[in-house]
Amino acid sequence: MRFMLIVKSTPEFEAEASTGFQPDPTVFAEMAAYHEELARAGALLDANGLQPSRQGWRVRYDGERRSISDGPFTEAKELIAGYTLIQVASREEALEWARRFPNPVGPGQPAEIEVRQLFELDDFAPSGEVERFRELAASK
Template sequence: MPRFMSLIRLDEQTSGRPGPEVEERMKALFEEITKAGVMLETAGLTPTSEGTRLTWSGGRLSATDGPFTETKEVVGGYAILQAKDKAEALEWARRFLQVHPEEWNITCEVRQIEEPPGA
């Protein structure tokens, strides 16, 4: 079965920590998706203030420590899913987004993982 990566993008300035109600809904969804054998891995990421960007440009490597204030949306988490097809992966992503508060602006980008040749 194909694997998919979902990248959770959010506005770090306006999206706070989810409250207990949201955490309960998310816990129930994660239990369901894990029991279905779809969730392989998931995690949130620390704030950009704790990150570093490495850039290769013009034959030179540079490093920039966070926070990255010029960026409106950041990757706040990810999940690796194993689904029968993209439609199933998108359905789980829709359900994930819907557990969040209505006032949040959050995006989930779903992309299939390329498998190595012969896998």
């Protein structure tokens, strides 16, 4: 089972980035230790921080029409600052790893991560489209 631990952004991170974001060394060290532990356990698939929303854009769909909106985006609490992708045997194991996730903002600071399970191809009824995705996965 794969799960994504999603680190929510903060207004401070979104504002700070204009001057060049530098992570708190203590938080960075805790994150490194946590991810090393995940890797040793064979659970880590990927992890990364994201640039602030001012560096991104959104694509909106309205019927056949698409429009692009450049960042920054206003609701920092709805934005993602980073993620960790893990593969574990159960929801309970994912929950235990999530409980151990270091506070991404720093000790004593309010922060939030969200955990979501990824779909697996076996979750879908067999179809030609599912097989196309299996072939794509096999070709990696």
